[in-house]
Amino acid sequence: xxxxxxxxxxxxxxxxxxxxxxxxxxxxxxxxxxxxxxxxxxxxxxxxxxxxxxxxxxxxxxxxxxxxxxxxxxxxxxxxxxxxxxxxxxxxxxxxxxxxxxxxxxxxxxxxxxxxxxxxxxxxxxxxxxxxxxxxxxxxxxxxxxxxxxxxxxxxxxxxxxxxxxxxxxxxxxxxxxxxxxxxxxxxxxxxxxxxxxxxxxxxxxxxxxxxxxxxxxxxxxxxxxxxxxxxxxxxxxxxxxxxxxxxxxxxxxxxxxxxxxxxxxxxxxxxxxxxxxxxxxxxxxxxxxxxxxxxxxxxxxxxxxxxxxxxxxxxxxxxxxxxxxxxxxxxxxxxxxxxxxxxxxxxxxxxxxxxxxxxxxxxxxxxxxxxxxxxxxxxxxxxxxxxxxxxxxxxxxxxxxxxxxxxxxxxxxxxxxxxxxxx
Numbered sequence: 001x002x003x004x005x006x007x008x009x010x011x012x013x014x015x016x017x018x019x020x021x022x023x024x025x026x027x028x029x030x031x032x033x034x035x036x037x038x039x040x041x042x043x044x045x046x047x048x049x050x051x052x053x054x055x056x057x058x059x060x061x062x063x064x065x066x067x068x069x070x071x072x073x074x075x076x077x078x079x080x081x082x083x084x085x086x087x088x089x090x091x092x093x094x095x096x097x098x099x100x101x102x103x104x105x106x107x108x109x110x111x112x113x114x115x116x117x118x119x120x121x122x123x124x125x126x127x128x129x130x131x132x133x134x135x136x137x138x139x140x141x142x143x144x145x146x147x148x149x150x151x152x153x154x155x156x157x158x159x160x161x162x163x164x165x166x167x168x169x170x171x172x173x174x175x176x177x178x179x180x181x182x183x184x185x186x187x188x189x190x191x192x193x194x195x196x197x198x199x200x201x202x203x204x205x206x207x208x209x210x211x212x213x214x215x216x217x218x219x220x221x222x223x224x225x226x227x228x229x230x231x232x233x234x235x236x237x238x239x240x241x242x243x244x245x246x247x248x249x250x251x252x253x254x255x256x257x258x259x260x261x262x263x264x265x266x267x268x269x270x271x272x273x274x275x276x277x278x279x280x281x282x283x284x285x286x287x288x289x290x291x292x293x294x295x296x297x298x299x300x301x302x303x304x305x306x307x308x309x310x311x312x313x314x315x316x317x318x319x320x321x322x323x324x325x326x327x328x329x330x331x332x333x334x335x336x337x338x339x340x341x342x343x344x345x346x347x348x349x350x351x352x353x354x355x356x357x358x359x360x361x362x363x364x365x366x367x368x369x370x371x372x373x374x375x376x377x378x379x380x381x382x383x384x385x386x387x388x389x390x391x392x393x394x395x396x397x398x399x400x401x402x403x404x405x406x407x408x409x410x411x412x413x414x415x416x417x418x419x420x421x422x423x424x
Contacts, residue, residue: 003405004106006218008162014343014344014347014350017348019351019355021348021352021353022348022352022355023355024037024118025324025352026352026355026359027342027355028214032320035316036302036316036317036320036356036360037313037356037359037360037363038360039310039313039314039315039316039360040202040310040313040314040356040357040360040361040364040397040400041137041305041309041313041318041360041363041367042188042309042364043306043307043308043309043311043312043313043364043393043396043397044310044360044361044363044364044365044368044393044394044396044397045364045365045367045368045371046306046368046369046415047303047306047307047310047364047368047389047393048364048365048368048369048385048389048390048393049368049371049372049375049383049394050302050306050389051299051302051303051374051385051386051388051389051390051392051393052297052355052368052383052384052385052386053367053381053383054299054302054303055383055384055385055389056376056381056382056384057295057382058291058295058382059382060382061083061265061288061291062288062291063220063353064089064214065284065288065291066152066279066284066286067214067219068282069151069210069287070150070151070152070243070284071284072152072245072246072254073150073151073243073244073245073254073284073347074243074244074245074254074257074258074261074281074282074283074284074386075121075241075242075243075278075282076100076192076237076238076242076243076244076280076283077100077131077240077241077242077246077279077282077332078093078094078095078097078098078099078100078263078279078280079093079094079264079278079280079288080241080280080281081182081280081282081290082108082284088139088159091270095164095223096276096278097277097278097279097280098269098278098279099238099240100240100241100242100279101239101240102120102236104242104268104386105118105120105175106264107268108242108244108248108261108264108265111264112156112257112261112264113255113261113294114247114250114259115246115250115252116244116245116246116247116248116250116252116257116260116261117146117147117149117150117243117244117246117247118142118144118146118150118226118243118244119143119144119145119147119150119243119318120142120144120225120240120241120242120243120328121141121142121143121229121240121241121242121243122141122142122143122227122230122234122237122240122241122246123139123141123142123235124139124140124142124230125137125139125140126138126139126140126197127183127195127196127197128140128179128183128196128197128223129145129183129195129196129197130183130193130194130195130196131138132185133182133292134182135178135182135183135221137221137223137362138179138221138222138223139222139223140197140222140223140225140230141222141223141225141226141230142161142225142226142227142230142231142234142286143224143226143227144158144226144227145160145161145162145163145165145166145167145226146163147224147243148160149245150244150245151243151245153174153207153208153224154207154208154209155174155206155208156207156209156210157189157190157191157206157207158174158191158205158207158421159205159206160175160205160206160224161174161206161224161225161226163203165226166226166227166228167231168228168361169223169226169228169231170226170229171200171201171202171229172202172203172204172205172225172229173195173197173202173203173204173205173223173269174204174205174206174207174222174223174224174225175195175204175206175207175208175222175224175226176208176211176219176220176221176222176223177208177209177210177211177224178219178220178221178371179220179221179222179291180207180378183195184213185403188392189207190204190207191204191205191206191207192204195307197223197225198233198234200229202225202229202415206224207224208220208224208417209329221318226390227240243414244257244258244261244361245257253320254283255283258283259282261388265277266278267280270340270372278296281376286337296312296354301380302387305391310396310397310400311400312401313397313400314357314400314401314404315358315404316318317347317356317357317404317405318353318404318405318407318408320356321349321352321353321404321405321408321409322407322411323410324349324352324417325349325408325409325411325412326416327403328372329415332345332412333416333417334417336415336417341415344410345390345409345413345415346410346412346413347409348409348412349408349409349412349413350405350409351405351407353401353402353404353405353408354400354401354405354411355401356398356401357397357398357401357402357404357405358394358397358398358401360396360397361393361394361397361398364397365390365394368393369385384411
């Protein structure tokens with residue numbers, strides 16, 4: 001039944017009185033209240049920090065993926081994502097899938113080249129030399145001229161090599177920033193310089209924008225050369241990865257360009273209807289989905305462990321509230337003797353516990369946010385505060401307050417007035 005106006009007024013008045021008394025009790029015992037809040041403050045701040053680290057890791061991984069993979073490109077290969085496969089799955093794919101060869105790339109260009117850009121991709125680790133300088137363990141990447149557009153490769157000096165240079169097997173190179181600082185230290189520009197790879201002299205025609213490191217791997221320690229020059233040094237190989245992207249103005253989305261490529265390859269490989277592809281594909285969305293899955297697993301393990309400190313804080317609140325009930329036994333007995341109801345007494349104690357937990361949660365959020373900002377600036381970390389973790393921390397701290405205050409409140413409300421008034 002809905003409450004009448006007098007009942008609603010009485011309930012509001014009782015809540016205001018209970019809240020005022022709870023605040024008076026907190027102010028009367030400032031040090032005890034602060035020590036009670038300390039566990040909740042630390043717990044909430046820990047949740048904010050951990051949540052910021054997980055969210056920041058997700059943003060960092062997405063940015064690194066976009067830099068290394070391209071935002072609108074896809075990959076076709078015999079095996080496109082070894083990191084997500086078990087050993088058995090890997091060897092099953094090796095047996096079933098066909099490698100992508102030069103003839104397959106030419107077929108795709110003849111069928112879908114008007115709407116989709118394609119570029120082969122091969123890499124090899126080698127030392128790059130210039131006079132007496134050596135840049136060790138450099139990634140030599142063989143691609144076509146279209147790769148700059150497919151993977152959004154930024155060139156800050158010079159240019160990327162052209163299709164004509166690829167067709168003529170010209171020995172030209174676009175270098176990363178680490179190669180530049182190692183081999184061309186002290187020079188104003190590396191453009192026009194000569195470096196040696198596997199005994200061949202390459203002319204530097206471009207400098208790639210600085211990418212930094214991703215998951216501990218230097219993304220600037222690389223050299224892009226024409227795929228024809230790569231094949232000249234290392235042979236044709238058994239196959240390569242093939243990057244693709246919708247041509248500007250084609251009107252195709254990434255998914256449509258990938259579907260067009262899949263249909264063409266299935267036709268070339270004579271895959272019967274209903275059978276899985278005899279090749280592997282990878283898109284930025286698939287990478288992001290895998291990253292989100294990993295981060296979700298990390299959050300599912302780490303965040304509950306962090307929330308344990310909130311449980312400890314709740315136990316502290318419960319103990320303090322039990323002490324408070326003991327101290328106010330005569331007061332509670334007097335209130336009940338004067339007509340206070342079971343719910344009135346319970347509300348007073350429960351509100352005090354909840355207020356303590358919420359205050360601790362608020363201070364914890366502030367401290368956690370401040371620590372996140374300081375760590376981000378001092379150590380140049382990718383930390384991002386998200387409202388989801390803030391809401392989680394405040395919600396758990398409020399729940400802790402309710403649970404930890406319920407037993408002391410219930411115990412206080414069950415006191416008999418006569419027995420309570422006799423207490424010392």
